[in-house]
Amino acid sequence: MDQIDLDLLAALEADARLSFAELADRHGLSKTPVWKRVKAMEEAGVIRGYAAQLDAAPLGFGIEAFVQVTLAPDAADRFEAVVMAHPAIRRCHATTGAGDYLLHVVCSDIAMMDRLLRREIARMPGVVRTETIVSTRTVKDRHSLAAAARTLNT
Numbered sequence: 001m002d003q004i005d006l007d008l009l010a011a012l013e014a015d016a017r018l019s020f021a022e023l024a025d026r027h028g029l030s031k032t033p034v035w036k037r038v039k040a041m042e043e044a045g046v047i048r049g050y051a052a053q054l055d056a057a058p059l060g061f062g063i064e065a066f067v068q069v070t071l072a073p074d075a076a077d078r079f080e081a082v083v084m085a086h087p088a089i090r091r092c093h094a095t096t097g098a099g100d101y102l103l104h105v106v107c108s109d110i111a112m113m114d115r116l117l118r119r120e121i122a123r124m125p126g127v128v129r130t131e132t133i134v135s136t137r138t139v140k141d142r143h144s145l146a147a148a149a150r151t152l153n154t
Contacts, residue, residue, distance in 0.1 A: 001041075001046070001149070003150075004027060004029070004037065005037055005041060006146045006149055006150055007027055007146075008023055008027065008034065008037055008038060008041075009041065009046070009047070009145070009146035009149075010144055010146035010147060011023055011026060011027075012038070012047070012050075013144050013145070013146055014144075016050040016051075020034050020035045020038070023038070053142075056106050060108050061106035061107060061108055062107075062108060062109060063106070063107045063108070063109065063110065063112075063113055063134060063135075064104065064105070064106050064107075064134075064135040064138070065104075065105050065107070065113060065132050065133060065134045065135060066102060066103065066104055066105075066132070066133045066135070067102070067103040067105055067117070067121060067130050067131070067132045067133075068095075068098070068099035068101070068102055068103075068130065068131045068132075068133075069099055069100060069101040069102075069103060069121065069124075069127055069129070069130050070098070070099050070100055070127075070128045070129040070130070071100045071101070071126040071127060071128060072126040072127075072128050074126075075125050075126020075127075076094075076100070076126070078125035078126060079101070079124055079125050079126050079127070080092070082124045082125060083101075083103070083124070086120070088105050088106055088107060088112075088116055088120075089103050089104070089105050090104045090105065090106055091103070091104040092104075099129075099131070103121070105121075113132075113134070117130060117132060
């Protein structure tokens with residue numbers, strides 16, 4: 001990947017609705033080479049897809065939290081299958097350290113959070129322990145992987 005690819009990726013990260021013509025104009029290229037570069041990055045798996053970024057609060061989710069989960073041995077596959085299907089779990093990361101997974105969850109209020117933790121997550125396959133940290137505010141929500149990739153080349 002060269003600097004032009006990283007520039008195109010940064011532009012698409014900022015606004016995935018840009019047309020190939022707009023991308024070409026911004027980067028001093030014609031439409032066809034931009035299209036070829038973007039398609040090549042899609043085929044290589046660098047660009048995994050295009051999606052709208054939604055704000056949780058206007059949708060009624062006033063609480064975001066991070067739940068560290070410790071599992072019993074040999075429960076990971078069953079746990080992950082349940083997590084993948086749960087709509088309140090936005091992200092799930094397998095981790096090192098004291099816990100096995102870190103979940104990013106959204107809830108409408110503290111009562112929903114309590115139900116989610118006690119009645120749902122605690123009862124998921126293999127869950128031995130959870131520890132929850134409630135977010136009081138989001139400091140940084142967006143990041144540019146293209147910008148971070150530029151630092152790898154310096």
